[in-house]
Amino acid sequence: MALYDEDEDLVAAALAGAIPAWEKLVRRYESRIYNYGLRLTGNSSDAMDLTQDVFLGVFRNLHRFRGDARFSSWIFRIAHNRAVDLNRRKKLLSGHPYSRDDGQNSDSRMADPDPGDEPDHRLAQAQQNGHIQQLLQQLPMDQRLIVELKIYQSMTFEEIAQAQEISENTAKTRFYTALRKLKSSLEENSNAMLQNRPSVNRVL
């Protein structure tokens, strides 16, 4: 079984037609890809579409995977391309990337979480994730991607620069700009909450 545990071995087995190897590979990465999709698209249905799309692309191109790069970075490169495609398509359809409807979509998902063993904890976590999703949707796609790669994929600016084909300085500047923008929207949110509170008291 130890032989079967490396990504590269699973890829080879999947190419030879071993369905269990493929399933193992999918199970290993699906959570990371799905959560990546949640953060980039801001809603669960788009994230699931993205996940399926990515694994379809991975399987179709599996014979092109040479093993000169890590499988994880290869799969995320595919995921990244699909996410950018999806974003472009959405932009063409709606005029705005991930409009506020998607935010509401994630709200409804938060209000009706999966019935799990710890509902309270899961609800709180889903709310926190939804909050982060909403925050990230405020960013343009290029900045959102840098945040994703830096914070969630723990990549260095050098790696990000290579992957995005931009200069390291551009990557750094985008990250800083993104953090500043997120900071001001966090401030706006808390101000809005402060303003809402007295009106609630008045009603009571």
Added chain:
Amino acid sequence: MPCSKTAHLLTEYFDDSLSPLARTEVERHLQECEYCASELEELLGVQNVLQSWRDERVPHWDRITAVFRSAHRLESDLPGSWVWRWLPTAVSFFMLILLVFNTSVSSNGNGFAVSFGSSGATIDEEQLEQRLLSFAAAQQQQQERDLQALMARVAERMDNNNLRLMQAVMEQARELNADNFEQIYTYFEQQRQLDMETVQVSYQQLLDSDFETLRTMEQLANYVQFQGEPR
């Protein structure tokens, strides 16, 4: 009071490949400049919020169907597979061409001859008709002969069987009187008659169906003749 260095400084602060010397400088400035320090504090707060993400469970989805769907597409990309994809269509098309142009392939001592249309086939049709008729007649005679022979054999075998059965019964019932023998004999005789009738009926049915076959063949021959006439 805003600091002109903030943007550059904080950009550098988040750089993971900052040299130790540069990092010391950034740290020193942060200790001196209150504005930059509070800016950094807030950005770190944002980073904390972002880092509080906990991975969500993937909804149920069919991992294998995705494989099969793409596997089929992958297979169709393989070299040579187009032959298998188009072969049935090509064969059907070829057959259709043969049918439309009324192609006939005949073979004789000199080899094969392929002809289109029905002009060359008229003589063949007449020959075919004659052959069919003679074949039908021969078949009919042969079947009648076979049937008669079969009937005779069956009747003979049944007689033998009855005789043997009679003897066996007679041996077993030696003490029975002549009246009883007479009764038993008539009973067996009746049974034999009944059996013969049943056999005759079933052979008649068999014959009928054979004649039907022959009629069908005659019709076929007539049809061939009819087809041949207008040409």
